[in-house]
Structure formats: structure tokens, C-alpha cells
Amino acid sequence: MPILYHSPNSRSSAVVTLLDELGAADVEIREVTIPRQDGSGSPDAANPHPEKKVPYLIDDDETVRERGAIMLYLTDMYPQAGLGPLPGQPGRGAYLSWLSWYQGVMEPVMVMQFAGLSHPALGATFRDPATMIARLSEALARGPWLLGEAYSAADLLCSSPFLWFPESAPDDPAIRDWIERCAARPAVKRTAERDAKVAA
Missing domain, CATH: 3.40.30.10 (Glutaredoxin)
Structure with missing residues (x-):
């Protein structure tokens, strides 16, 4: 088990x-x-x-x-x-990318922002808050979820810090609506x- x-x-x-x-x-x-x-x-x-x-x-x-x-x-x-799309199914690459992007970009950027850390090397490696927000906004402009029409574990993972810290949500209507949809999930x-x- x-x-x-x-x-x-x-x-x-x-x-x-x-x-x-x-x-x-x-x-x-x-x-x-x-x-x-x-x-x-x-x-x-x-x-x-x-x-x-x-x-x-x-x-x-x-x-x-x-x-x-x-x-x-x-x-x-x-x-x-x-x-989550399986190997060979449409959207698999995007799904893997979002899961990895969260771990490698989104969470480090948010932690650095919370800690008040800023350095050109950090921005070049992990991106910056504005770039992070732009990636989310661009994806959500194409559909209600990160993969388009279907909710996935990528939405659950990437929305999680905003559910914990609502004050960290960017002032972007598409992102805020997405956070609300994720928060409304019964699970x-x-x-x-x-x-x-x-x-x-």
C-alpha cells in the first residue's frame, strides 16, 4: 500500500x-x-x-x-x-513543464520575494516576479486552466501558494479568477x- x-x-x-x-x-x-x-x-x-x-x-x-x-x-x-496527461497524450509536455516550472521557478521566486532578496544572478537564474506573473497570465488567457480546458494537478500545485498567502496574489484578473476557481474545488x-x- x-x-x-x-x-x-x-x-x-x-x-x-x-x-x-x-x-x-x-x-x-x-x-x-x-x-x-x-x-x-x-x-x-x-x-x-x-x-x-x-x-x-x-x-x-x-x-x-x-x-x-x-x-x-x-x-x-x-x-x-x-x-494529468499520460505519455503520448496531448498536453503531456506542457503538464511536465508546469510541474517543473513550479519547483524550479515559481516557488524560488516567491520565497525570494518574501525574504526581500534581490540580485541579478537570482533574476537571471530563477526569473523575477513580473516574469512569473506574465507566464501564468499568458497561459490563462488561452483557457480557464493552465492546460486549457481541463483542470489538472498543475493547477493545484501552482495555485497552492496563493491559497496559503492570498495577499501574494498578483493584481491580474485572469490569475485572480483562476485562484478562486482552484480554491472552490471541494477537495x-x-x-x-x-x-x-x-x-x-
Whole structure:
């Protein structure tokens, strides 16, 4: 049985939402503690992640870390849900690109912006907030979702920081409407409720 290691109200919450969207009831969710940015929490000896972080997925002999990789693994594992194009299907390249873009561009840019860091080398490597916003806006001008007409795990992943930090949402109508559509997904609401109960 696959096992997802999760800590409530953390980056792994998006993967819990994906499991709900996929109908992946056979994946066990195990809650662990993690160190938090506010100084609370601590590494959990029960967490097999090599850095004691979440999310972490174990599927028999396979181990998967990093949200984009885990989401790709799961959407390939549960193709019937239609939340990510499979190899050979139209949109596969765009799907892989968005998952990787989130990890390699979007999250670093947002963290640097939050930390007040700015340097030409950082902008050249990871882009800048204006470029990040432009990429999202261009994609959403072609359809309601990042891949066009179909909601995918790429939308779930890329919208997640704006759901956590609404004040970080750019003043762009297409992006704000997309964030609202993502936030309205029943699975997103169920994860928030689940995390609140566990945290309490």
C-alpha cells in the first residue's frame, strides 16, 4: 500500500488534496511533525524522508520526494481521474513543464520575494516576479486552466501558494479568477477541514 507522509498545514496539504481528487483511497496518509518557519514543531523520527520533510511518498520499493514529482507519479498511477496527461497524450509536455516550472521557478521566486532578496544572478537564474506573473497570465488567457480546458494537478500545485498567502496574489484578473476557481474545488475545502481537525 502506498504511504504519504504528511504534516497538516504544510506543503504536503496539496498532495493530500490531490489524493482526494484522484479518489486514491488506497494511499495511507500518515501524519508527522516537521520544523516550522515560526520555530514550532520538530523533526519526527517516524518520518523516513532523508531530511525529515514532507511530502514523502513510499510505494513498495519506490520513494518519491518533491511535490511536482509526487504529483506526476500519482496522476500517472491513477490515470482514470484525468488530472494529468499520460505519455503520448496531448498536453503531456506542457503538464511536465508546469510541474517543473513550479519547483524550479515559481516557488524560488516567491520565497525570494518574501525574504526581500534581490540580485541579478537570482533574476537571471530563477526569473523575477513580473516574469512569473506574465507566464501564468499568458497561459490563462488561452483557457480557464493552465492546460486549457481541463483542470489538472498543475493547477493545484501552482495555485497552492496563493491559497496559503492570498495577499501574494498578483493584481491580474485572469490569475485572480483562476485562484478562486482552484480554491472552490471541494477537495481543497476538505483538505483544509481535515488539517484544521488534526491541528486542533
